[in-house]
Amino acid sequence: LISQGKEVGIVSYVIVFLTGVIGMAGTFFWWEFADQTK
DSSP states (O other): OOOSTHHHHHHHHHHHHHHHHHHHHHHHHHHHHHHHTO
């Protein structure tokens, strides 16, 4: 794995971006599920 220079920065941003997207998607589906159970 490359552990120096811009590569790490790119990977870090990708990880943060993916984490945010997964979190938003998870929250959306959770609220959809919660609304259906009422």
